Amino acid sequence: MSGRDNPEISDVVVSFDARTLSRRAVLRDDAAAALTRAWPRRIVRRLVADVDGVLDPGAVDRELVAAHRELQRLNEEFQQGARLRAVLRPLVALAQAQGLARPRIVDVGCGIGFAVRWLAAYGGLDAELVGCDFNPALLGEAQAAAAADGLDCHFVRDDAFSPRVGADVFTSCGVMHHFRDEGLAQFFAGQARGLAFVHYDIAPSPLAPIGAALFHFARMRVPLARHDGIRSALRAHDDTALLTAARGALPDFVIGVYDGPRSRLSLTKVLRPVVGVRRSLAESFRRGLGRRARLWRC
Amino acid sequence: MLAVVLLAALAVLDGGFAGFRVAAGRNASVRKWANGYYPRAIGRGAAAAGCLLTVPGLVGLGFSMGGGADLPRVLGAAAPSMLAVVGPYATIVLAAFLPWTLFGVEVRTLVSVVVFGPLTLVRPLVVVTGWAWVWVAHGWGPAAAVLGAGAAGVLGIERVLMAWPAVRVRGVAGRASEG
Numbered sequence: 001m002s003g004r005d006n007p008e009i010s011d012v013v014v015s016f017d018a019r020t021l022s023r024r025a026v027l028r029d030d031a032a033a034a035l036t037r038a039w040p041r042r043i044v045r046r047l048v049a050d051v052d053g054v055l056d057p058g059a060v061d062r063e064l065v066a067a068h069r070e071l072q073r074l075n076e077e078f079q080q081g082a083r084l085r086a087v088l089r090p091l092v093a094l095a096q097a098q099g100l101a102r103p104r105i106v107d108v109g110c111g112i113g114f115a116v117r118w119l120a121a122y123g124g125l126d127a128e129l130v131g132c133d134f135n136p137a138l139l140g141e142a143q144a145a146a147a148a149d150g151l152d153c154h155f156v157r158d159d160a161f162s163p164r165v166g167a168d169v170f171t172s173c174g175v176m177h178h179f180r181d182e183g184l185a186q187f188f189a190g191q192a193r194g195l196a197f198v199h200y201d202i203a204p205s206p207l208a209p210i211g212a213a214l215f216h217f218a219r220m221r222v223p224l225a226r227h228d229g230i231r232s233a234l235r236a237h238d239d240t241a242l243l244t245a246a247r248g249a250l251p252d253f254v255i256g257v258y259d260g261p262r263s264r265l266s267l268t269k270v271l272r273p274v275v276g277v278r279r280s281l282a283e284s285f286r287r288g289l290g291r292r293a294r295l296w297r298c
Numbered sequence: 299m300l301a302v303v304l305l306a307a308l309a310v311l312d313g314g315f316a317g318f319r320v321a322a323g324r325n326a327s328v329r330k331w332a333n334g335y336y337p338r339a340i341g342r343g344a345a346a347a348g349c350l351l352t353v354p355g356l357v358g359l360g361f362s363m364g365g366g367a368d369l370p371r372v373l374g375a376a377a378p379s380m381l382a383v384v385g386p387y388a389t390i391v392l393a394a395f396l397p398w399t400l401f402g403v404e405v406r407t408l409v410s411v412v413v414f415g416p417l418t419l420v421r422p423l424v425v426v427t428g429w430a431w432v433w434v435a436h437g438w439g440p441a442a443a444v445l446g447a448g449a450a451g452v453l454g455i456e457r458v459l460m461a462w463p464a465v466r467v468r469g470v471a472g473r474a475s476e477g
């Protein structure tokens with residue numbers, strides 16, 4: 001396994017059966033052994049485990065929820081909601097032009113559902129907003145926050161590789177780098193029934209790990225969040241890897257990276273999306289993007 | 299004495315920012331301004347900073363009561379040295395809010411990447427440098443002690459705020475329960 005492929009703590013402290021979604025017990029020693037460096041191992045060893053060394057699911061979930069709240073803070077600071085809305089608007093219009101009055105947008109691996117909740121509060125999209133994740137603790141937090149804010153959106157438990165919840169547009173944020181090789185191809189293949197997808201993830205660059213370290217130390221306090229945030233920047237897939245996986249899995253889609261005016265303010269391209277649209281709809285999508293169509297590099 | 303007043307005002311302003319930072323990332327609501335969560339956190343931070351200012355006040359009182367030091371004079375002479383370091387820092391941070399407020403997504407992100415993020419990290423260094431500059435320029439004495447107590451308060455405010463029950467409840471150990 002190359003350094004780039006080293007997992008994050010959040011990948012090794014939980015395990016769910018892809019078919020039944022039931023939670024498997026995780027041994028603390030196994031989780032620590034899956035991590036190659038001393039820093040993440042120390043963080044895992046501090047997590048509560050029972051006498052048999054099985055990680056306490058409650059303790060793990062509290063840590064993950066806290067980490068995701070901090071991740072939401074970064075998403076807010078980097079205007080992730082507004083960025084996503086800008087790409088989704090023409091896609092929703094496109095779906096409506098196909099006769100879908102209220103297209104369904106599903107955010108895969110939604111965590112505590114920031115993107116879905118932000119869109120429900122500020123998106124102004126005439127769409128059904130759904131978040132899915134395999135971790136019920138994160139979904140519980142998403143649901144509670146949506147209810148407290150009085151938002152029209154909902155959350156379901158589902159697996160990212162073969163989502164049972166149907167969608168017209170799939171989205172995700174910060175999820176793709178968790179999947180490697182076959183997993184990445186499977187992730188895209190699971191979305192073949194949709195009309196389009198918008199998947200954001202960290203844009204790899206020589207500056208990305210430095211920027212990630214700076215922001216995760218400046219903004220985060222949860223050790224797991226700090227570690228995983230920095231590791232994410234190291235694990236991020238480059239454009240070629242994402243496009244190869246997506247195009248291989250979804251031959252009926254026109255797929256490209258959409259990333260805004262990279263040359264002018266590339267320091268702000270912390271996250272950039274891979275956007276795919278059914279081949280038959282690609283021209284309409286381009287027209288819907290207007291002048292921004294040149295940003296969709298297919 | 300204007301420099302002393304400005305430093306005290308900056309400490310309270312910094313407390314407001316610290317209140318925001320401590321509260322950020324602990325509440326999943328997407329309406330944290332509208333529902334009062336952030337305004338309350340900022341107010342709490344500023345109020346805590348105001349309370350912490352009593353520490354340098356007490357240190358100064360101690361020196362005055364001990365006799366010997368003409369505290370207003372030495373403090374008035376030393377404070378501009380500290381302001382010379384922390385003033386530009388504060389000006390950059392405050393000025394950055396102008397483009398942040400006026401422009402859209404890309405500029406806001408750029409301001410965060412270039413100004414807000416890095417300056418948060420160097421903040422302790424700026425405070426310590428400001429105080430060290432007072433010591434270098436004016437030597438150890440009542441002014442350095444008073445300004446040092448103020449600087450310690452600024453450096454410690456996030457810890458004080460983290461211990462606040464409403465923040466702790468939302469922290470790593472707890473479920474969301476406070477709005």
Ligand SMILES: C[S@@+](CC[C@H](N)C(=O)[O-])C[C@H]1O[C@@H](n2cnc3c(N)ncnc32)[C@H](O)[C@@H]1O
Binds near residue numbers: 071072110138174175
């Ligand atoms: C880095 S987090 C991103 C969360 C969220 N999208 C955000 O931006 O805050 C990755 C998320 O993917 C979820 N995830 C990872 N593998 C998954 C899978 N196979 N099925 C469903 N969710 C998965 C995790 O539970 C986690 O919430």
